[in-house]
Ligand SMILES: *[C@@H]1O[C@H](CO)[C@@H](O)[C@H](O)[C@H]1NC(C)=O
Ligand SMILES: *[C@@H]1O[C@H](CO)[C@@H](O)[C@H](O)[C@H]1NC(C)=O
Ligand SMILES: *[C@@H]1O[C@H](CO)[C@@H](O)[C@H](O)[C@H]1NC(C)=O
């Protein structure tokens with residue numbers, strides 16, 4: 001889903017050596033002796049309960065054993081657990097789950113039986129589960145129409161007689177039923193529409209707005225293309241679709257058509273000689289990308305309850321700033337052709353603009369010239385969109401394995417709802433993976449395993465509309481998550497091709513490297529290679545577009561999002577289309593479901609490393625290092641904004657800036673130049689704070705490594721229980737510091753104009769949605785040349801960095 005950041009910040013990859021080998025004999029002997037000594041046991045139990053878990057003040061004896069790192073009387077060692085997680089998942093089971101989820105419609109809040117089925121499966125695996133419901137506000141499609149109208153030539157000069165308009169083209173707004181693909185012919189298949197789109201019936205001339213990015217619209221304004229009162233036709237891609245609608249609406253356009261241009265399918269196109277689905281890997285010409293038109297970068301979740309769970313009785317506020325007010329419809333390129341051709345010869349051409357307008361124009365061979373328009377007054381578009389807005393329950397399924405440490409929790413999730421009856425890639429490849437992971441943990445449970453940390457598994461509902469199920473859940477459990485949640489692991493589209501990709505908080509990078517290095521790749525071009533070996537090691541920053549958003553950006557919980565994606569030579573993935581089906585997955589996406597199995601192995605190992613290793617597997621040093629990289633990114637951006645001649649802002653002297661002021665750029669007035677100087681100077685403070693953070697992070701990581709070694713060696717004799725207790729206490733202390741490190745970067749008042757987003761380092765880009773922005777407060781201030789505001793953000797960020805440094 002999320003396009004990758006273009007500049008990898010990770011250049012060197014360090015894979016941690018394989019983990020400990022506990023000596024079982026030593027372990028067993030120690031445990032037996034320790035347990036037989038009831039006096040010591042009671043004493044320790046008391047001390048442990050008082051000292052180790054002061055917030056809870058009670059000792060929990062799930063399996064009547066005293067638990068601590070190194071000796072937990074464990075029936076299943078960490079090595080055995082890893083083996084179970086590698087051995088249990090099978091392609092056959094993954095295929096079975098995939099088949100189930102993709103056999104019927106499951107829009108948000110539409111299919112209770114899938115929630116019940118999921119809960120029952122999880123309980124079968126041995127994991128206690130429940131269904132949690134929220135009442136959310138969302139839309140259901142009722143009716144739509146999209147037509148190209150032309151004024152009949154005979155009566156061209158009579159202005160207002162509507163009978164003179166003739167329909168030149170009526171868009172089908174449907175996807176073809178394909179004989180080979182049973183999903184495409186299901187009775188309950190879901191119409192093509194946009195989540196949270198506005199109802200309306202609008203008519204106007206058409207303008208081609210390229211991808212509909214902020215910059216694309218700026219280019220049009222600069223070229224004096226009239227937008228007001230027009231209908232936009234934009235191609236999908238680049239940014240979150242709702243933001244294309246948002247900008248159109250702000251510029252006075254009355255409706256938006258979004259289509260999928262095969263030019264974005266790289267080499268895999270009919271033009272290049274490949275057959276279209278289902279005969280071949282190219283895009284099915286009638287395929288339509290449904291999806292949400294909500295303004296994801298403003299706030300996810302139920303738009304009537306920002307910051308609160310949508311429970312009965314919670315006050316609702318009117319929907320205003322996070323959903324569109326103009327109608328929009330998604331269409332196929334087949335349906336788009338007559339509209340694009342109607343633009344031929346009108347207004348400038350794409351090639352009159354910059355390279356972003358021409359790089360993927362893929363329909364010339366069908367007679368499209370990519371003129372921008374607008375179409376003349378006698379060629380207009382009628383866009384009619386009727387949506388029914390309701391408040392309806394949706395159902396998260398939550399499964400829990402209690403750990404022995406009550407206030408350290410790992411949450412693992414995938415969403416279940418899909419835009420279509422299928423959804424074999426999005427999201428149910430992830431659902432199949434999650435089920436296999438849980439079945440594997442269930443196997444360990446049967447052998448008597450108890451994790452150190454509690455694991456919460458979630459099958460979210462309503463992700464597609466606006467990350468509803470996860471956001472409402474985080475909003476409900478925030479006080480608990482804030483105290484206890486160590487990490488969140490997300491898998492959305494688990495598999496749509498063979499290329500591993502990841503985005504994550506820097507604290508967690510090493511967990512991804514370790515897990516991928518431990519799982520053999522199905523690609524044995526090089527014999528023996530692991531998933532890690534087939535991957536470039538690039539981990540993107542966290543943007544949005546899936547359920548990690550509320551965890552990472554709202555609760556300050558370091559998060560991971562992983563999946564196997566399609567490369568430029570792989571079969572085209574029919575995103576949010578009827579053809580994201582079981583048949584497509586079986587035939588093109590993952591024949592044999594082998595990558596489903598591999599994804600389950602990687603996901604299981606990551607979960608285990610976070611939940612079951614005594615010292616939390618974070619790297620504070622990685623965070624400090626990446627933060628330095630992000631500050632450099634801000635400086636680069638500033639340089640670009642100020643002048644192409646300034647090479648290095650961080651080295652700029654005050655005189656140089658004054659000179660710069662004298663020599664430059666219309667957009668910088670002399671009023672603001674002293675602000676720029678102050679801002680540039682202040683960035684030095686961030687570097688200084690980061691030095692401090694690096695120092696304390698390095699110290700903490702070293703300490704953690706040392707404690708981990710000692711816990712692994714397990715060579716403190718039982719009668720030296722005070723030393724053991726001391727070790728446990730030290731581990732506890734380090735873990736607590738790690739746990740709260742990410743929270744230091746939350747700012748209670750939130751980002752400018754979107755206060756739901758609390759994280760000062762990561763947020764979805766204001767105008768990208770999927771892709772992550774770093775230091776959004778700074779980058780947005782630079783974009784708007786608001787230097788005073790930039791200074792404000794330097795202060796806030798500096799405070800966060802120092803808070804993190806002092807907390808470590
Ligand atoms: C719910 O999902 C199941 C399994 O995919 C499917 O068989 C059923 O038809 C769906 N129900 C509805 C109401 O769409
Ligand atoms: C939409 O508006 C046009 C007039 O602008 C009207 O002719 C048409 O019937 C309307 N469509 C619907 C479905 O109401
Ligand atoms: C821009 O377009 C308007 C009409 O749409 C026209 O009146 C105006 O002269 C144009 N300006 C330039 C700079 O081309």
Ligand SMILES: *[C@@H]1O[C@H](CO)[C@@H](O)[C@H](O)[C@H]1NC(C)=O
Nearest residue numbers: 060127128129400401402406
């Ligand atoms: C987990 O622990 C909580 C409270 O300590 C308890 O209410 C719950 O029933 C336990 N769940 C399982 C699955 O054991």
Ligand SMILES: *[C@@H]1O[C@H](CO)[C@@H](O)[C@H](O)[C@H]1NC(C)=O
Nearest residue numbers: 498499523525526529533534
């Ligand atoms: C398979 O592995 C080889 C060698 O690592 C790599 O070059 C190639 O891109 C991989 N192919 C896929 C589909 O992952």
